[in-house]
Amino acid sequence: MSDHTEHHIVSPKIYFAIFGALMVFTAITVAVARFDLASVWGPLNIIVAMTVATIKATLVVLYFMHVRYSSKLTQVIVIAGLFWLLIMLVLTIADYVARTGWPTPLGQV
């Protein structure tokens, strides 16, 4: 019954490969941010920035934090936590979006 995973030692080679990927993605996100992509599509800048950040975070979670090599139980707990975060974000933003008069007109603060 017990999830008997022999403790996995991640090789430094993998750590260095992930490091390289993180640096490349950082360079990409900085390079893209120099351009105002709003002329192409309004939210494109933020979409690119958040996609790159999410990829970087996923690499850190899977390899540096060993979730890829962890027990099923640990993996389920991590996914459940992300799901709970999603509930908070989606339901709150849905509430704001559904309100009349939001976003409030500029210059009101």
Add this chain to the structure above:
Amino acid sequence: MADSHASQYGLAHHFSSMEQQREAGTIGMWIFLLTELMFFGGMFLVYAIFRTTYPAGFEQGSHLLSVKLGGLNTIVLIVSSVTMAMAVYYSQIGEKKRLVGMLSVTLVLGLVFLVVKYFEYREKFEHHLFPAMGFYAPDAEHLALQYHQQVRVFLWIYFAMTGLHALHMIIGAGMLLVLILMAHKGRFTTSYNSPVEICGLYWHFVDIVWIFLFPLLYLTGYHLTGH
């Protein structure tokens, strides 16, 4: 009590094996990190709502931050995550000297991050850009008048989020200091190194928060300088 259990170094009496103990520790840390995720998540939610409300103010506010310093700190944190991962590796294969070395490098990089952050904060105070307690009085060369109050909202969020992140870095540095002392005394073995691994999880989590903070705070107005 002459069972083999008691002789196993580092095994607490309420666990039946080292593996069960390690698993419990890892899961416990993850549950703590998920509460942290909800905590920081609330702040990211505030950011999302105010950014949608005041998009121009957020671009102008972001434009006030130094991409060079923010980028430098991003690199410092990523490197520190690698050295932390290497510390976990050396604890697993039982190389004490290299473990102490990697933990020390990680601590130094964490302190470098905080020093850079200090200079960034100081510059904001000097230009009267701290948004509270009567400090807020940006001059014309920094900010057009129509953006003053919107940028103030951005700067509130900037100081709150980076401040909380910096607090986590300070706590992480304290943990590293304890780990270095424990490692130096030879407390960790190839079968007992959970403290290193668990503190590693925390350190990487703090890195992940910064991975999102950097584009959201520093890069949002970067294209304004680009032209």
